[in-house]
Amino acid sequence: MRVLIVGGAGYIGSHVCKALAQRGDEPVVFDNLSRGHRHAVRWGPLFEGDIRQARDLDAVFTQYRPAAVMHFAANIEVGEGQREPLAFWDNNVAGVVSLLGAMKRAACEVLVFSSTCATYGTPQSLPLTEDEPQTPINVYGRTKLAVEQLLADIASAEAFRYAALRYFNASGASPDGEIGEEHDPETHLIPNALKAAAGRGGPMKLFGVDYDTSDGTCERDFIHVMDLANAHLAALDRLQDGAHSFVCNVGTGTGYSVKAVLDAVEAVTGLPVPYEIHDRRPGDPPRLYADVERSRDLLGFRPERSDLHSIVQDAWNFYKRIW
Numbered sequence: 001m002r003v004l005i006v007g008g009a010g011y012i013g014s015h016v017c018k019a020l021a022q023r024g025d026e027p028v029v030f031d032n033l034s035r036g037h038r039h040a041v042r043w044g045p046l047f048e049g050d051i052r053q054a055r056d057l058d059a060v061f062t063q064y065r066p067a068a069v070m071h072f073a074a075n076i077e078v079g080e081g082q083r084e085p086l087a088f089w090d091n092n093v094a095g096v097v098s099l100l101g102a103m104k105r106a107a108c109e110v111l112v113f114s115s116t117c118a119t120y121g122t123p124q125s126l127p128l129t130e131d132e133p134q135t136p137i138n139v140y141g142r143t144k145l146a147v148e149q150l151l152a153d154i155a156s157a158e159a160f161r162y163a164a165l166r167y168f169n170a171s172g173a174s175p176d177g178e179i180g181e182e183h184d185p186e187t188h189l190i191p192n193a194l195k196a197a198a199g200r201g202g203p204m205k206l207f208g209v210d211y212d213t214s215d216g217t218c219e220r221d222f223i224h225v226m227d228l229a230n231a232h233l234a235a236l237d238r239l240q241d242g243a244h245s246f247v248c249n250v251g252t253g254t255g256y257s258v259k260a261v262l263d264a265v266e267a268v269t270g271l272p273v274p275y276e277i278h279d280r281r282p283g284d285p286p287r288l289y290a291d292v293e294r295s296r297d298l299l300g301f302r303p304e305r306s307d308l309h310s311i312v313q314d315a316w317n318f319y320k321r322i323w
């Protein structure tokens, strides 16, 4: 099956391309390379274009006639969203309106969308089920929630069907070290801890050590990017089999603390992780972890590489190759 991977030059999209190609599907990447990397597009053609440009989208649909779309392209850095809300609403929401218009013109009716646990905001109960109220506390989360609502409206009126996958913390790299996480700026914990251990840049900034958690640091649910990629394949298959639209968490159901991550980095690299302690960041919930029942039932999803050691080891193998 030919699948249009919008944002496929980025971190998660490139791993999904690899997983699709490995099982014989045909990924076609559409990306403006604003944040992604040409060298991460290895499993099919790259069509350079912007989702906010209807003519770019119409051209890629006409040229490749994909059976389905997976949409990863977005502005993702939470702090940037607070500073540049208009740019976030433009790319993350208006961009999807533009994409959906092009899908309609091309009669392409199946979409897998990258949503996020940031749509829940500060959880009222844990583990986070999909029925938890969605009250995002930042611009990024609000733009993603707006898209979920947009998709629901369209699916209720048209033949269009979608899966919105609410990822927890995507992490790790392709186990063979071929591709990995290369955000710039990088705000994610594991790459930054590895950078600090390798002496690239300053010490890790540890935000808050006085939370009511096992060791005082925040706990997060880390999902290996290849497991996440497999969840996308399962979601696509379900939609291709005729399923109704659905939303689904993708996490492991287990939270690891920031300090546990630093310990894993030290164990894998054999290097100490220098860090400095800062105040809590406003809006960081102490704990976030997914309820995984729906992903098991709907997708048959069982993470295979999402233990902390494998995640950190795979990320480290990738960085050792490119640094």
Ligand SMILES: NC(=O)c1ccc[n+]([C@@H]2O[C@H](COP(=O)([O-])OP(=O)(O)OC[C@H]3O[C@@H](n4cnc5c(N)ncnc54)[C@H](O)[C@@H]3O)[C@@H](O)[C@H]2O)c1
Pocket (backbone or CB within 6 Å): 006, 007, 008, 009, 010, 011, 012, 013, 030, 031, 032, 033, 034, 035, 036, 037, 049, 050, 051, 052, 071, 072, 073, 074, 075, 076, 091, 095, 114, 115, 116, 117, 166, 167, 168, 169, 170, 171, 183
């Ligand atoms: N990384 C995580 O932990 C995480 C967690 C939850 C949800 N998500 C979501 O997953 C998706 C992918 O995240 P990622 O970490 O791979 O991000 P990324 O920045 O690595 O990839 C995004 C890609 O989209 C491209 N892009 C951005 N705007 C575009 C536009 N207007 N037109 C065409 N291409 C455009 C970028 O060039 C980049 O290649 C995002 O939607 C993000 O919100 C990520």
